[in-house]
Amino acid sequence: MKDRQDVESAFARSNLRRTSQRYDVLSWLYRHKRHATAEEIFAAVNKANPRVSRATVYNVLHALVEGRLVRQLNAEGAARYDATLDRHHHFICDTCGAIEDLEWFDLPAAILRGAAGRRAVRETEITLHGVCERCGRK
Amino acid sequence: MKDRQDVESAFARSNLRRTSQRYDVLSWLYRHKRHATAEEIFAAVNKANPRVSRATVYNVLHALVEGRLVRQLNAEGAARYDATLDRHHHFICDTCGAIEDLEWFDLPAAILRGAAGRRAVRETEITLHGVCERCGRK
């Protein structure tokens, strides 16, 4: 099963201690939808394995973000988490609040260089805001 | 004095009822640094005019965002607010957490169109993450 290998190799790559709770959270993120809140993750993972507490889900998410296995997205209300299997940007609907993924594209290098000046850029985050297809049809 | 005119004309443009609390908040945003949290705004405005309560600052900020006079930035922890006198992007330092403004630049139209598909885009938000000049020098 592919998921399991992905999770194990992610731990191997990352120098993070592999605990069952970390395994459960990361594997859930690989298997489920992006943009989940910590609370959603806690509910799902704790249901499957009650040996995972709320505080630990928060701890684990921080560790995974720190180890670059998971990406944190600051939205209104609660933070949202994505396993970083592939890079992508986001679209947020003004009307219904849905967060949709957009395929990855690069900011042209010349523009990026001009904008960044002397700062060292690690990541470019692009979020489009507007009206999603579903809301636009009404 | 220029500020006052800006604030008044912003209310005229926006169809928002002009109350003294709204005036105080918007005028403070015009006169002070960007990226202030609601709490910072409350502290400053309430000090100058105790007739402004915390709840009202939150109400007012929502109304101003709704009326497009102010932009809301979702960062870690608390939301941050900018009066939208000019458009700009942001840089957030991984090390010290500072939020710096970047001059406005457009995402090339062809790229934007490709990314958006059929969605109606109202705004493009670009946030660069990395290490700021000050932290990079250490």
Add this chain to the structure above:
DNA sequence: GTCCCTGCAAACGGTTTGCACCCGG
């Protein structure tokens, strides 16, 4: 064996709410 991780519950910070009063149009 050591240190880091975990579980629990209490605390915390930012934000929202309910309701009576007030003021702008």
Add this chain to the structure above:
DNA sequence: CCGGGTGCAAACCGTTTGCAGGGAC
């Protein structure tokens, strides 16, 4: 005068913390 805006305090929700016990390496 009407309807939306305001002040206050309590409630709420997402998140963090302190500490005792447990598991990874």
